Amino acid sequence: MTDQPTLDLGPQTRVIARLVEGVTDDQLPDGTPCPEYAVRNLLGHLIGLAVAFRDAGRKKLGPTTDTSPEAALPDIGPGWREELPMVLAELAEAWRDPAAWTGMTRAGGVDLPGEAAGLIATDELVIHGWDLARTTGQTYEPDPAALQACHDFLAAAADDPDRGGGIFGPVVPVLSDAPLLDRAIGLSGRDPGWQPRRGG
Secondary structure (H helix, E strand, O other), X not given: OOOOOOOOOHHHHHHHHHHHHOOOHHHOOOEOOOOOXXXXXXXXXXXXXXXXXXXXXXXXXXXXXXXXXXXXXXXXOOOHHHHHHHHHHHXXXXXXXXXXXXXXXXXXXXXXXXXHHHHHHHHHHHHHXXXXXXXXXXXXXXXXXXXXXXXXXXXXXXXXXXXXXXXOOOOOOOOOOOOHHHHHHHHOOOOOOOOOOOOO
């Protein structure tokens, strides 16, 4: 970690918190770029990952860090509009501690280095922020530092034969001179040109 500076996740979590404010109740059943998720499930996933990676950063291991994200379809409760921004802020605060990026931790039931967990959290925030913005018709401008870290993380994973060509799904080819966000989205297995279909 001597040559790897920590990344402040606060700017990216605030981007998502602003997107959450723009989600309307009638959009909750709409389909997202994640085929198995409606908007409400995506929001539930964001809550779950924020809690899991908050606790991973704190090295507070237990049920929140031991449960696989595939264990159940995530959903939201009645207080999600208040809960999600709160846990996002707690996530960012946890990863402001340099100790979060060192040693070992756990997330999704997987033991991994702190630095890797921080990068996975960054990746999740950037990509799912795009999912939410695109689905709900909002402008998306991710934090530049988080976007760069996300792109580099996904590019390295795509080049790793043990990863199967991508973390979220098969890489979608994107022009090399496309905007960095489009290239990151393609590396995540999504089509940057994806558009929502109401009620889908």
